[in-house]
Amino acid sequence: MxxxxxxxxxxxxxxxxxxxxxxxxxxxxxxxxxxxxxxxxxxxIDLWKVARKYQELQDGLPFAKIYYAVKANPNEQILRMLIDKGACFDIASIHELDQMLRLGVSPDRLSYGNTIKKARDIAYAYQKGVRLFATDSDSDVLKIAENAPGSRVFFRILTDGSGADWPLSRKFGAHPDTIYRIILSAAELGLDPYGISFHVGSQQRDIGQWDHAIATCKYLFDATREQGIALRMINLGGGFPANYRAPTLATEVYTREITRFLQEDFGDNLPDVFVEPGRFLAGxxxxxxxxxxxxxxxxxxxxxxxxxxxxxxxxxxxxxxxxxxxxxxxxxxxxxxxxxxxxxxxxxxxxxxxxxxxxxxxxxxxxxxxxxxxxxxxxxxxxxxxxxxxxxxxxxxxxxxxxxxxxxxxxx
Ligand SMILES: Cc1ncc(COP(=O)(O)O)c(C=O)c1O
The missing domain is CATH 2.40.37.10 (Lyase, Ornithine Decarboxylase; Chain A, domain 1)
Known part of the structure; x- marks a missing residue:
């Protein structure tokens, strides 16, 4: 001083x-x-940067389907550009659904990723053609079965969010044992149990968090197979980082390691793999x-x-x-x-x-x-x-x- x-x-x-x-x-x-x-x-908003990040993720995870988390930035020019690139979209509400439909996206490119939904919103999405829903509770599964019969559902497991600058823990997902039970009940209710999702926390700096979550997915794939249910998809969520003050590891380290974790658990026969980046693409x-x-x-x-x-x-x-x-x-x-x-x-x-x-x-x-x-x-x-x-x-x-x-x- x-x-x-x-x-x-x-x-x-x-x-x-x-x-x-x-x-x-x-x-x-x-x-x-x-x-x-x-x-x-x-x-x-530098549109070119969004395009470049999209390409970076596609290059790193060529086998994955990218569902942009619209909530991160619902700017119409961003959405139009990603639509043109063939992206899919993770929507959190019927308002995001309406926005995407206004932009001309086919509903089979949309995933209703919010586990907190009103029955009438599920019915609305179904009526508009959405057939893919996230869930993590008995009540929500029942609502989906009643209002979106036969739809594909994926089940969100809890993560603790450690290592993330913006953790999403506790509020979303359920314990694997609870999810196991919900999967069985979804099948009984006539839904199509499609896969498992998780979100390791936003701006996740610890790549190892994906390892643990993917291993839990594998456990649930195996356990439900014994009950005659064939899960086919893993949704790796968001969590991929943006470039804030403290540097993170490079994107290729994230994608290389995550690919390795997937291969360790599933071999060369990978299930469908989804990612839901928000911060990574728009930040x-x-x-x-x-x-x-x-x-x-x-x-x-x-x-x-x-x-x-x-x-x-x-x-x-x-x-x-x-x-x-x-x-x-x-x-x-x-x-x-x-x-x-x-x-x-x-x-x-x-x-x-x-x-x-x-x-x-x-x-x-x-x-x-x-x-x-x-x-x-x-x-x-x-x-x-x-x-x-x-x-x-x-x-x-x-x-x-x-x-x-x-x-x-x-x-x-
Ligand atoms: C269901 C879901 N998927 C994806 C994302 C995007 O996460 P991120 O911005 O860390 O990529 C979020 C963020 O809240 C989310 O709730």
Whole structure:
């Protein structure tokens, strides 16, 4: 710490953000030009990045069917592009179903992946042609049997979510013994027990979590076969990582190891394999542009300045809850930097982005500066509040390199 005038600032190293880890300098310049004159806050979606991530996953798991988890980012241009590429889609509600049908997707490319469903929503999906449903409870299976007779069902097992930055544990899935019983009852009810699914937790850093879950699938395949039921599918879920502050292992390590786990349990005769990526496909494609609204010092004896932005937890950055997701943040300024506390603009004390995780920003940052939050393409716009404190929902613009076409998109 050094004393400058009567302000205490912490001068550490020069500000260096490894831009190349996220985008090439040249491409960033083009995106910044594209952003010029747009009112902050907004999200820029780099469509090319989504396409590239889709290709990366296809290359790594050529035997798998990719069901994009629409909830991660239901932007229509993303969906249209993935439809053209032949993707399938994991939908969580009849609203996502309607959106996909509006875009012309055939219902046999849809999987109703939410285990929490109203009977009338199951009936609606069935009437629209959906024949693939996830489940993890007796009551839900009964509802599916009554409202979507004869449909294929897959059964979600519990995982504990450890190793994930954004775990989904406890709420979804059931213990393998319970699932075993539910599979038998689904067959008795005239449904087609198709396979087993799991989700190891979102932004999963420990690839070994798939190993354990795949072994549980194998156990259930074997146990149910003894009862004359032939399961044919494993749904590996999401969990594939995006490129946040802390690096993860490379995609090819994930896909290579997961393939090995599958082969260890199933040999060369693999069942149908599904993946349901959300964050992996959409996350890296987003750059959220925000303006510094206010810089405040709370006390002469506290070294940390508070930097308030025009976007916060309610404007799309809810995954900073418990500082779980740590977005890489870029400032145009360089030079000595200072630890700051980052917060959003609303009158809610929860609306603090990072306080324990100290972000370093250039010490000469000023109100009116723009900050760029990278890797904000997933779970941002679709998560933001409608009008909390009067702030409108986060806008998004799609940067489509091929055509340099600009389109403002409001959340559906
Ligand atoms: C059923 C289901 N599948 C897939 C996903 C996508 O997960 P991820 O964003 O980690 O890829 C989710 C996320 O919540 C989910 O609930």
């Amino acid at each position: 050094s004393k400058k005038g009567d302000r205490y600032v912490e001068s550490t190293k020069d500000f260096e953000f490894d831009l190349e880890r996220y985008i090439s300098e040249e491409r960033f310049q083009r995106i910044k030009t594209f952003c010029r004159d747009k009112e902050t806050p907004f999200l820029v 890296d494609a987003g750059i959220l542009v925000t303006e510094v609204v206010l810089i405040a010092k709370k006390s002469e004896f506290n070294q940390y300045n508070w930097v308030y932005l025009d976007v916060g937890k309610f404007g799309g950055l809810i995954e900073t809850l418990d500082e779980a997701i740590k977005y890489p943040i870029y400032s145009e300024r360089t030079g000595p930097c200072q630890h700051v506390i980052l917060a959003g603009p609303t009158c809610d004390s929860v609306d603090i982005l990072y306080e324990n995780e100290k972000y370093e920003l250039p010490a000469d940052i000023e109100e009116g500066d723009l900050l760029y939050f990278f890797t904000t393409g997933a779970y941002t716009q679709s998560y933001c509040s409608v009008n909390f404190n009067g702030f409108p929902p986060l806008k998004a613009y799609v940067f489509d390199e091929e055509e340099f076409r600009e389109k403002e998109c409001v959340a559906p």
